[in-house]
Amino acid sequence: MDKVRFGIVGCGNMGTGHAKNFLAGKITNGVISAVCDINADKFAFFKENFGDSIKYFDDAEAMFKSGECDVVMICTPHYSHPDLAILAMDNDLNCIVEKPAGVYTLQVKKMLERAENSDKILGIMFNQRTNPVFKKMRQMIKDGELGEIKRTNWIITTWYRSQKYYDSGAWRATWAGEGGGVLYNQAPHQLDLFQWIVGMMPTKVRAFCHFGKWHNIEVEDDVTCYCEYPNGATGVFITTTADAPGTNRFEITGTKGTLIFDNNKLFFTKLKVDEREHCYSTETPFGAPEKFNTVEIEINEEYPMHSGICNNIANAILGLEDVYAPAKDGINGVELANAMHLSSWLDKTISLPIDDELFYEELKKRIASSKIKENVTERVDAQGNI
């Protein structure tokens, strides 16, 4: 195989965005070979830029069976990700799903079970994992530089969206079409990083989701969530699409120091002694443990974003690299989002792992009462059929 052939399913914002990276020559070992959309209007960009050098399909299965692709990128509305990924693997294709891995854990588990029984690669578009700042944070924690984690607070409110955005697609921000709001569309990146960076999932979640609080939509656009971890640490995760200019600040406090990510800068304050030892050994009642000066951590590595994931998958298919963001990691963010919904719907603290069936039952109630928007051209049903 010379170059890995990529097929794109869903030629909306994301599908088009990926294609631009290929056009810009950012994917060393990959080319676009085919695209698929149920709406032929969406091909305009592709016709103009790729012409007849790629194949056009209006049916995903036909593309998967065409032999034109080595890997397919699933860039359709969220509900359809797992079924389309399964269909791809059934057709012996490698696959990258856009985030989130799915809307509910049951469907994601089905996809992951299929992947277990496949020798194909199933990756997920966690492009923010390629941000060297987040990689550095994860590595520092892995290396024990923070000691034991005590507190994780992420305020991520820079996801501003206007009403116009929500009005731009019939499936958007409806229970039936999208299955969730800011937790399922904008914040999945941070829901992934929130647990990927510290290396542990919360065991308890108490969330306060507000549905259609700031926009005329069915789903959540404002969330405050409290978490507890297996080691006793606690955290908050706060997100919305209505704050301006918004904050992106992730504070992680450990027994040996504090790491603060603020607007893509990283600050570290290291203690001279472990706080837990200091607490019980010092003779000073008021004095905190001594610390070194706070340093800004210099990051010189580049941030390849979406191209980083595409290059990695191409190279993984060629046997040159391991998969950097495997889809099996995608269930964590979905589980967190599901737990936050469930906590708000049932008005109680939810233990993780969640009850997958219970969540899906509750989601189906919301889907049943979901209002169809007037323009339904892009609508998918709850089973992910486009």
Place this chain on the structure above:
Amino acid sequence: MDKVRFGIVGCGNMGTGHAKNFLAGKITNGVISAVCDINADKFAFFKENFGDSIKYFDDAEAMFKSGECDVVMICTPHYSHPDLAILAMDNDLNCIVEKPAGVYTLQVKKMLERAENSDKILGIMFNQRTNPVFKKMRQMIKDGELGEIKRTNWIITTWYRSQKYYDSGAWRATWAGEGGGVLYNQAPHQLDLFQWIVGMMPTKVRAFCHFGKWHNIEVEDDVTCYCEYPNGATGVFITTTADAPGTNRFEITGTKGTLIFDNNKLFFTKLKVDEREHCYSTETPFGAPEKFNTVEIEINEEYPMHSGICNNIANAILGLEDVYAPAKDGINGVELANAMHLSSWLDKTISLPIDDELFYEELKKRIASSKIKENVTERVDAQGNI
């Protein structure tokens, strides 16, 4: 009256601290005239510095009846604040209570009812209200510079205390002696400012207090609290005595801008248009409202701290100024702390105003099971008797 004569009840840390400000000549129109403590050892500092120029008492009532004071400062353990303040007013004295106003709302209300029927001044030592940064924040919000408040997040984890601190007083951090931990001893300042600055109290509180999590104590030393306000705004309040170096960052987001207090610096980002108007009128799906550059707000006014409150009370008694921090404001912080305890104890969301009786019943259960520390010299009972 030439100079206002101050009596101090309780010659521990705070009582001694106030006396030092008088010695340093910081209280223009006030002098120390008398002190009171049940433990004569605590007079050492006063004997050395004031000698026989002041009177010494081992009984608060005797001091109140002595005619030696115009105003008394109540610097005793928390439970005793309301009863001692009532006793002071019964003896026709002005009074400043240390924070918190009391441990539970029932006793604070009793004190405030007494003050209603008194022509004497009852102030509270909210010295952080004299911080010009907080005054500025309050003023800006009052002036409408932030528009309608949407979010209030305060992470105040700079209150580090070692086990040694908790071991330093028999009453400390016990249900019977102190009635609470970080919410009642360290964070009352911020619980006051949290609602004083934005000009509204939360109507709902869901808190996660952890009791003796980081120290060998009975009461809470780690709290994460979620709040909802009457206008729909939400917030979090996070505090602990175990984080190092800790964070002191208060973010307030309004429809017209964001104010960030971080480590005594103040940053303001003003939007060019109200976000609520922009959301529904813009044709741009992704674009947040335009904003002006973030500015650091210069504060040139000095921060008089505890002396500011003492000077104000002296001047108020002399008819020169209004009372800056009246004790009636003190109930808000106590109510928030009580609501946070109650929410954790009952594991549910609490509506404000709280059920005063229910809170006191629950508190008494904790007092009943409270363990007496070995050194009981400073212990007070639940009725506030020293």
